[in-house]
Amino acid sequence: MDALTGAYDYVLANSERFWDALRVHVTISLSALLIALVVCVPLGIACAKKQWLSVPVMATFNALRVIPSLAILVLILPIMGTGFAPALVALTLLACPPILVNTYLGFRSIDSFVLESASGMGMSQGRILRRIEFPLAAPLMIAGIKTAVVEVVASATLAAFIGGGGLGTFIINGLSMYKFSILLVGAIPVAMLAIASEIVFAVIERRTTKFQRV
Amino acid sequence: MKKSTGILSLIVVIMMVLSACGSNKGGSSDKPKLKIGSKNFTESLILGEMYSLALEHAGYKVERKLNLGGTLVAHEALKSGDIDMYPEYTGTGLINVLESAPKSDAKEVYDEVAKGYKEKFNLIWLEPTNANDSQGLVTTKKIAEKYNLYKISDLPKVAPELNMAAVPEFEEREDGLKGLNAFYGKSDFKSIKLFDYGIKYRVILKGEADVTVGFTTDGDLTNPDLVLLEDDKKFWPPYFVAPVIRGETLDKDPNIAAVLNAVSAKLDNATVQALNADVDINKKEYADVAKEFLEKQGLLK
Numbered sequence: 117m118d119a120l121t122g123a124y125d126y127v128l129a130n131s132e133r134f135w136d137a138l139r140v141h142v143t144i145s146l147s148a149l150l151i152a153l154v155v156c157v158p159l160g161i162a163c164a165k166k167q168w169l170s171v172p173v174m175a176t177f178n179a180l181r182v183i184p185s186l187a188i189l190v191l192i193l194p195i196m197g198t199g200f201a202p203a204l205v206a207l208t209l210l211a212c213p214p215i216l217v218n219t220y221l222g223f224r225s226i227d228s229f230v231l232e233s234a235s236g237m238g239m240s241q242g243r244i245l246r247r248i249e250f251p252l253a254a255p256l257m258i259a260g261i262k263t264a265v266v267e268v269v270a271s272a273t274l275a276a277f278i279g280g281g282g283l284g285t286f287i288i289n290g291l292s293m294y295k296f297s298i299l300l301v302g303a304i305p306v307a308m309l310a311i312a313s314e315i316v317f318a319v320i321e322r323r324t325t326k327f328q329r330v
Numbered sequence: 331m332k333k334s335t336g337i338l339s340l341i342v343v344i345m346m347v348l349s350a351c352g353s354n355k356g357g358s359s360d361k362p363k364l365k366i367g368s369k370n371f372t373e374s375l376i377l378g379e380m381y382s383l384a385l386e387h388a389g390y391k392v393e394r395k396l397n398l399g400g401t402l403v404a405h406e407a408l409k410s411g412d413i414d415m416y417p418e419y420t421g422t423g424l425i426n427v428l429e430s431a432p433k434s435d436a437k438e439v440y441d442e443v444a445k446g447y448k449e450k451f452n453l454i455w456l457e458p459t460n461a462n463d464s465q466g467l468v469t470t471k472k473i474a475e476k477y478n479l480y481k482i483s484d485l486p487k488v489a490p491e492l493n494m495a496a497v498p499e500f501e502e503r504e505d506g507l508k509g510l511n512a513f514y515g516k517s518d519f520k521s522i523k524l525f526d527y528g529i530k531y532r533v534i535l536k537g538e539a540d541v542t543v544g545f546t547t548d549g550d551l552t553n554p555d556l557v558l559l560e561d562d563k564k565f566w567p568p569y570f571v572a573p574v575i576r577g578e579t580l581d582k583d584p585n586i587a588a589v590l591n592a593v594s595a596k597l598d599n600a601t602v603q604a605l606n607a608d609v610d611i612n613k614k615e616y617a618d619v620a621k622e623f624l625e626k627q628g629l630l631k
Contacts, residue, residue: 279523292400292498
């Protein structure tokens with residue numbers, strides 16, 4: 117309890133630093149997620165349509181996922197230096213596999229007779245993609261994005277090791293000083309961000325699955 | 331299903347074999363098993379490894395728990411008995427653990443810390459080394475020339491144009507930025523970002539920041555492109571490094587002190603800086619550096 121009030125006092129005394137760290141944390145997480153979406157959704161669809169693509173692409177991204185994010189930060193340090201950019205790369209790589217795999221599975225799991233009848237009704241390829249395939253694949257895709265966003269928000273704390281800022285700064289300082297109040301200033305908002313994004317995507321998930329739930 | 335049980339049993343077998351190796355290795359000896367800690371930066375790792383090697387050589391069983399998170403993580407581990415000893419700095423003990431007012435006399439600081447630790451925690455400070463690893467602020471030659479910045483007292487007026495690369499603890503410690511601002515006047519840096527210890531000099535040499543926190547025995551400070559700002563008003567207390575050990579451990583076997591004191595006697599500023607440079611600049615393993623040094627000093631055969 118002392119630690120909680122201590123954390124609150126700390127935020128009041130250092131409000132500028134706190135808000136700045138929070139802003140950086142959210143920015144870096146959202147940017148990583150957006151890049152991962154832009155890259156992985158089309159890639160996942162391409163893999164689902166062109167079977168020969170799926171094995172090398174999936175293998176590559178799954179291999180990248182095996183490397184711990186902290187190691188990625190160190191590996192790209194000589195190329196990209198320190199700060200926001202390398203942290204963004206590491207987080208994007210973390211966000212990619214769940215989005216890619218779930219997009220792929222979402223599109224693969226659509227029954228071929230659904231597509232056949234759509235095409236029989238005279239729908240164009242683009243229209244089938246937008247009106248038939250996307251809505252049917254959406255629940256799995258969103259589940260993937262949800263996984264990605266929670267992982268990214270939690271892992272964005274690592275950015276603090278290389279001057280990327282964010283809430284990890286307080287966690288590292290709190291840990292090395294053994295001061296729970298400072299640690300909580302970082303840890304509680306990270307947990308709340310993760311929970312909040314979980315809720316947001318759960319709502320989106322409900323909306324997109326209205327047909328499945330009838 | 332069958333495959334996964336196969337893998338599972340394989341893992342179990344491997345774990346059993348590994349743990350068997352671990353427990354056999356020590357052999358039978360009546361000397362107590364010692365758990366040695368260190369903090370998470372080069373110098374502390376080297377010292378922790380030296381203590382471990384010297385004690386192993388003297389016949390003790392040693393378990394290394396090096397690379398603990400930071401000052402107070404190591405301190406809590408020591409208090410609770412998770413480790414038996416770790417290298418600590420007198421100034422850090424004074425200001426951050428005992429939370430006393432800074433002092434400048436090395437002997438006074440050591441005496442106060444030794445007394446305070448004994449009374450409060452039953453922890454013993456063994457004999458200190460001659461290595462004073464004080465903190466300092468470091469900038470590059472380019473920035474120093476551009477702003478005529480060689481003394482910390484000149485920093486507050488140019489700080490708004492400079493980016494600060496902080497290291498863990500620095501922003502929060504009374505002998506870090508907080509105290510520095512109160513003592514020298516507030517340095518309102520353009521930005522303050524946290525970096526891990528290992529990359530702080532790289533960051534300022536690459537121009538990604540302008541000022542960072544140095545430890546005066548850092549090997550990198552031999553680099554002529556780096557300038558250590560003079561602590562012209564004497565803000566920092568002395569930080570002589572010494573092993574801190576649990577009272578109970580020392581009571582069981584007082585001979586431990588002699589082994590560690592022999593190591594400490596060999597260490598002074600120049601030696602420690604050279605050892606740090608071997609790891610940070612010459613990219614040797616800290617364990618090899620520690621071993622080579624002790625062998626050269628005749629403490630290991």
